[in-house]
Amino acid sequence: MCTARSYGSTYEDVETRCDGVDNDCDGVTDPPARWSKVASLGSALTRNNVSSLRIPEGLLVAVFDTPLVARITRLDASLASPETTEVSAAVTTQESFSSMYSQLLSTSRGPALYYSSSDGLPDTTRGFLIPLDAQGHPGPGPKGGTVLFEHPVAHVSSRVAMSAEGSRVFMAWKDASIQAPRSSRELHGTVTDLDGQTVSATRVLMRAQLTEDSWLGQVNVLALRDGGFLVSVLEEVGPLDGGQLRLQRFDNNLMPVGQERSFQPKSETQTALVDLGAGGGAPEASAAVVLREFEGVPATLSVVKNLFDGGTPELLTTTSSSETAWFNATATSRGLQVAWLSVRQQAPSGGDTSFDWRGRFWSLSPGGTRRDWTPGPDPLPLHRYAQWVLLEELPENWMGALVMTSTQPPEAHELQAVRYCAP
Template sequence: MCTALSYGSSYEAVETRCDGVDNDCDGVTDPATWSPVTPLAYPLLKNQVSSLRVAGGVLAAVFDRPVGARIVRMDTSMKQVDGTNVPVDVLDTSESVGTVRSQLLSTSRGPALYYSSTGVMADHTRGHLIPLDAQGRPVLGKDGSAVDVVLFDHPVGGVASDAAVAAGGSQVFVAWANGPYGPGAHEVLGTVTDLDGKVLAAPRVLMRMAPEGAIVDHVEVLGLSDGSFLLAVLQETGGLGDELVRLQRFDSDLLPVGDERTVHTVYSPTLQLVELGASPALLVRDTRNDDKLAVVKNLFDGGTQETVAVTTLDETAWFGATATSHGLEVAWLSVRSAGASGGDIEFNWRGRFWALGQKGAPKDWTPGAAPLPLHRFAEWVLLEELPERWMGALVMTSTQTPRTHVIQAVRYCSAPNPTP
């Protein structure tokens, strides 16, 4: 029988430790805790929301309004503490939410918010960096206004971009497509600046799509531990199933390092780069089956693919991943269409939240028997490492009646520490 006496010093009135023991004798070991973080004005795509681990908790950046970003601060239990509005240079108020690309970054001066947005006449895309303090408040300049550093200004609106910080924390690598997705971009450009916007490597073409007619589908970048950068471009050639992930490393002068590598993918894949120390890894839906989530390691040394998880038939994984002090962590929403129910079909999605648990086995952390109600835009999971082997995740749930969109946080136990 589970009693306080039999557990001795391991007993807790309310379980708080990630240790593989049912410390409060309620029959549930290392339970996950869920809490709402913030309601949203609109459903968010992956490029409109990001998170970052900071001292004392986690920051989340949300772009759900045309003239400002919101920085939400959570503690290490993933409970909301407070929030800050950050003014941003988003001029096209009719389309700004859809054209924004954003990412919270960790720099040598502290957290910073990267974002790119389209001008009012859709005649340019500009990349910005806003330095923040540890509470997510914008750093103020001498004139009392928030510092907003321009990193690039491209003479075409609506282009995809991404940014990463070098290992030393003082250089920012930005890459962007040379045109919007609709007409099709055929090149990816990039630049390196310091944290004040000083150009260290002038904008140049980093990758051209080939063969003729191929276009840029997605751009992602990563700072590597040796100070170099990795560019990943999802290239689409027009046919179903005919998509390619192209990978190239660059030094701080944006000169290529080694040869380009390619990974073939299934139709309409989702991908994410993760820095694992000695070598970066690529998370992607399996190159053979859409119901498998795979990690490709040793990207520039032949490439080895491992299956991370397999979803139920007719379901797909909307996933996120991060590197932690104890290895790769992956979590995903195992999602299926709920079928036509009238109204907006974008709300007809249901899913359960899974993550890798003890010994790498998938574990369902969904809070209850019913699946989570999801919007079609909820194809993302944000992950952050928390103290004492806890993990924090952010997902978006949505309901059609009443019409709501809410970022939800979950704290769950990663592979637990052994019992002393």
């Protein structure tokens, strides 16, 4: 029996709230996803050039696609009403655009933009921090940002994490240029305060150890609730020889905590580190890694909890047959949220084959519900650089994601936002 009217003042004849409740008995529980264009992009961008950050009023989005500046766009909680400002940045050459890394951070002083670049000094990579206000406007400080670290090799990509209390910046980088990736044998790291003053001096965090020819590949870092940090490194040997996914905890002085944990990765492994919060246990136990693996078909997404206490992969979901997943995961107040583009390469269409990718946007809620939020029957047109999803929690059970779509001819790239319900 339909008792929709018993909802009283909460009754809706058209669903507008994200609450998982069908309160008008029409078989629909929640509103549809809302897609919107955030910005046109000057070129196809990788995750290194784009980042996002939740703020009380919505989201900030940072884009590096123009020499000497970063574009900061503020979106409201519905991911609409974009307002954009520009901040000066020491990124000028195409080589630096391809080797840089950027990330919006939440600090004890408010939002900030971190980026690393090889412009400004010869044969050097530097990390910078630009303070921002809630609208994305730059705060006081040197033009281009405060220098946090220097490494005497150009075109080194870094990773960054803000400490739990928001006052210390942890940065990690490989010792070799991305132009010679198989030369990376060491991972370096340092911690500074927000003014660039050293808290923990630069030291070697990990070294390649499998063979004399193995190298350090994909790196991720995560701040832990106890003030320390977690580092994951994919040590590679070669396409036929496997490798190791290595994880190590560090305290707030970058000293190792406990024993390193390692896994045997499968083909095309990608990782995302998350802290599941108090619901995941004590600070030393709540960190987890989400894995994308593509050994045969379909691709799988799984999570490993209790990383340093024998945790093993737990399957989250699989893609459709013959499709891989370009994904991200984040821990929210409601639990682990995962979103991905389920992607396949179509037959060559003429022109640049980098555009010959098509995918559908999916999400997985903490309760295990999968849903396809693609806006229509046709898949999204994608570039091979679009192997990323930015994912942020929004108020009232909503989630926000950003992806890049690309078409040709003429060549065009757009940053798209989607707000979807994930109770």
